[in-house]
Amino acid sequence: MNWRCLGRYARFASYSLNFRATLRQTLGDDRLLELMKAKQYDATRAGGVRGVAQVALNSLRQVVNLLAIILLCVMTCLILFQILGRYVFNYSISWSEEAAIFAQVWLVMLGAGIAMRNRNHVGVDILIAMCPTWIQRAAKTASFLLGAWLIVVVIIGSFSLISIGLIVKSAAMQIPLAIPYTALPVGMSYFLLEFAIATLPEIRDPGTDAKQAPDIVQ
Amino acid sequence: MSFAFGGFLLLVFSGMPIVFAMGVAALISIALLTDVPLTIVAQRVYGGVNSFPLMAIPFFVTAGVIMSAGGIARRFVDLAAALVGWITGSLFMVCIVTGTGLAAISGSGSADTAAIGSILAPEMRRRRYNMDLSAAVVAATGSLAPIIPPSIIMVIIAITSNLSIGAMFLGGIIPGFMIAAMLALICWVYAKRGGAAYVDTEQFSLSRLGRTFLRAIPGLTLPIIVVGGIVGGAFTATEAASIALVATLLISLFIYREITFADLPKLFLRSISLSAAVLIIVSTASIFSWLIATLGVAEMLDTWLRSVTSSPIVFLIIVNLLLLCIGMFMESVSAILIVLPVLLPIARSYGIDPVQFGVMAGLNLSIGLITPPYGICLYVATVVFEGRVEKVSRKVWMPLVPMLVVLMLVAYAPPVVLTLPQMFFP
Numbered sequence: 001m002n003w004r005c006l007g008r009y010a011r012f013a014s015y016s017l018n019f020r021a022t023l024r025q026t027l028g029d030d031r032l033l034e035l036m037k038a039k040q041y042d043a044t045r046a047g048g049v050r051g052v053a054q055v056a057l058n059s060l061r062q063v064v065n066l067l068a069i070i071l072l073c074v075m076t077c078l079i080l081f082q083i084l085g086r087y088v089f090n091y092s093i094s095w096s097e098e099a100a101i102f103a104q105v106w107l108v109m110l111g112a113g114i115a116m117r118n119r120n121h122v123g124v125d126i127l128i129a130m131c132p133t134w135i136q137r138a139a140k141t142a143s144f145l146l147g148a149w150l151i152v153v154v155i156i157g158s159f160s161l162i163s164i165g166l167i168v169k170s171a172a173m174q175i176p177l178a179i180p181y182t183a184l185p186v187g188m189s190y191f192l193l194e195f196a197i198a199t200l201p202e203i204r205d206p207g208t209d210a211k212q213a214p215d216i217v218q
Numbered sequence: 219m220s221f222a223f224g225g226f227l228l229l230v231f232s233g234m235p236i237v238f239a240m241g242v243a244a245l246i247s248i249a250l251l252t253d254v255p256l257t258i259v260a261q262r263v264y265g266g267v268n269s270f271p272l273m274a275i276p277f278f279v280t281a282g283v284i285m286s287a288g289g290i291a292r293r294f295v296d297l298a299a300a301l302v303g304w305i306t307g308s309l310f311m312v313c314i315v316t317g318t319g320l321a322a323i324s325g326s327g328s329a330d331t332a333a334i335g336s337i338l339a340p341e342m343r344r345r346r347y348n349m350d351l352s353a354a355v356v357a358a359t360g361s362l363a364p365i366i367p368p369s370i371i372m373v374i375i376a377i378t379s380n381l382s383i384g385a386m387f388l389g390g391i392i393p394g395f396m397i398a399a400m401l402a403l404i405c406w407v408y409a410k411r412g413g414a415a416y417v418d419t420e421q422f423s424l425s426r427l428g429r430t431f432l433r434a435i436p437g438l439t440l441p442i443i444v445v446g447g448i449v450g451g452a453f454t455a456t457e458a459a460s461i462a463l464v465a466t467l468l469i470s471l472f473i474y475r476e477i478t479f480a481d482l483p484k485l486f487l488r489s490i491s492l493s494a495a496v497l498i499i500v501s502t503a504s505i506f507s508w509l510i511a512t513l514g515v516a517e518m519l520d521t522w523l524r525s526v527t528s529s530p531i532v533f534l535i536i537v538n539l540l541l542l543c544i545g546m547f548m549e550s551v552s553a554i555l556i557v558l559p560v561l562l563p564i565a566r567s568y569g570i571d572p573v574q575f576g577v578m579a580g581l582n583l584s585i586g587l588i589t590p591p592y593g594i595c596l597y598v599a600t601v602v603f604e605g606r607v608e609k610v611s612r613k614v615w616m617p618l619v620p621m622l623v624v625l626m627l628v629a630y631a632p633p634v635v636l637t638l639p640q641m642f643f644p
Contacts, residue, residue: 079460111494128233143234157260
């Protein structure tokens with residue numbers, strides 16, 4: 001099989017599916033665009049397996065972005081309806097709070113990966129930056145393995161939660177609790193993916209992270 | 219238990235993101251020291267975000283992000299310039315007044331610092347102000363945000379310690395305004411002695427004040443709706459936060475018209491990223507706090523402290539020093555989540571009011587926002603002013619003085635904090 005050809009096909013498919021620059025500008029984050037401009041991760045140039053992976057990753061990120069934005073809007077609307085219901089229509093909606101909480105669970109689990117992509121997860125790397133390269137590399141490797149262990153433990157633990165949640169129903173809406181619980185494996189898998197993408201290059205080449213500008217608006 | 223805390227510190231200083239350090243330290247302790255099945259980790263991570271009061275945070279963060287993009291901050295600067303622009307060292311005064319006003323809308327310090335700094339820095343440079351001191355003052359006004367309501371930190375303190383969010387918000391008002399007033403005084407004295415750069419020839423103009431006030435009104439109504447609504451019992455904090463979000467959206471889109479619908483996805487995404495980073499820490503920290511509760515750390519520390527001192531005054535000194543050190547090295551949200559569940563029960567047993575203690579902890583960590591080595595407001599101000607962290611750090615003692623004085627008042631004069639909460643929540 002010719003991977004390069006497949007890469008071009010996937011690229012073409014992604015463009016015809018409206019993943020155009022305009023959409024990327026409105027939905028994608030600035031830093032991703034910058035990186036793409038720097039040709040480092042340019043999906044339109046990299047052929048072969050890398051190209052396919054990059055197109056798949058970009059599409060996944062767009063889907064996650066879109067989902068997260070929708071969830072935030074849903075949360076806001078639900079709470080607004082709750083207030084309007086209470087004060088304007090004199091009718092209190094019993095399920096809005098619960099629905100908003102479930103949306104929040106999904107939002108946070110998906111958002112953890114988005115925050116990883118934008119380097120919004122804070123850490124104290126002043127001390128470690130002063131150490132020689134091999135210590136930095138060892139510390140980064142250890143912290144990646146331990147972090148990945150935590151995420152995997154959460155994912156595995158969530159399966160037993162989901163199997164219970166298929167039977168147990170939520171208090172207000174009477175929907176299976178598996179619906180919010182599923183946010184754990186889905187969101188954490190994406191988190192792990194972004195964690196690996198963010199950390200693995202640093203392990204190979206320590207010090208790249210320090211050069212990255214912090215997001216000013218925190 | 220020292221195992222979990224020690225492991226956490228080791229992990230943090232080896233550069234691990236705090237979200238993992240907190241969870242991993244707890245996970246190792248659970249795996250090695252207890253026979254609890256590891257499913258508890260997933261349960262706690264879910265339970266950590268399965269909370270309605272916590273939802274105030276994404277709403278407040280989104281409101282803050284939209285505010286700084288949507289022109290509300292600039293209207294506040296204009297109003298402040300009309301209000302105090304005629305005083306010696308006017309730009310310092312403008313900065314402090316704006317900072318206090320913005321703190322009353324947004325909940326996070328670094329966003330305010332960035333907003334004020336990026337507007338005032340060019341003007342301060344043009345007028346030949348001392349740029350390092352200016353950066354320090356801007357950072358300090360930004361760090362008022364967690365003290366003056368609404369505040370994300372206060373929401374988290376209230377949730378972790380089962381306090382009323384409204385009472386915590388009210389408790390921060392007087393200390394916040396005291397810091398702002400003292401900061402203004404210090405800057406005024408400095409400007410009086412500072413020479414020609416700080417002299418202002420501009421006259422106070424009532425018509426200009428009225429004009430800028432009219433333009434700032436939409437933004438000014440926000441704190442009244444939010445704080446008034448919560449305190450008056452009309453809304454919960456989460457509902458008030460959602461109103462703040464919708465109001466900032468409407469103001470920015472239709473009244474000030476500085477952003478369009480096309481900008482919204484990007485702004486939302488930024489706020490999702492920022493608030494998820496906070497909430498996922500809350501989530502992994504809840505594994506840690508579960509461990510603290512199960513192992514009975516608070517009781518152990520309590521008996522130990524009792525054997526050292528029985529005086530609340532000494533206890534408060536110890537706690538303040540501890541919190542100041544923590545604030546210097548750690549980010550506030552995770553610091554609260556780790557320290558408060560341990561310290562608050564002890565403070566209660568010493569007869570200290572929990573609201574007073576919570577505000578004191580919040581103030582300590584706000585001071586940590588402007589102290590090196592880990593002071594996010596200081597860094598943001600330095601970046602905006604294009605300065606150097608070492609130089610700005612050398613000037614930071616000036617804004618630190620009022621904060622430390624107010625901290626002592628908060629610790630040893632409870633009415634400073636408690637007057638307002640007791641008035642509304644007797």
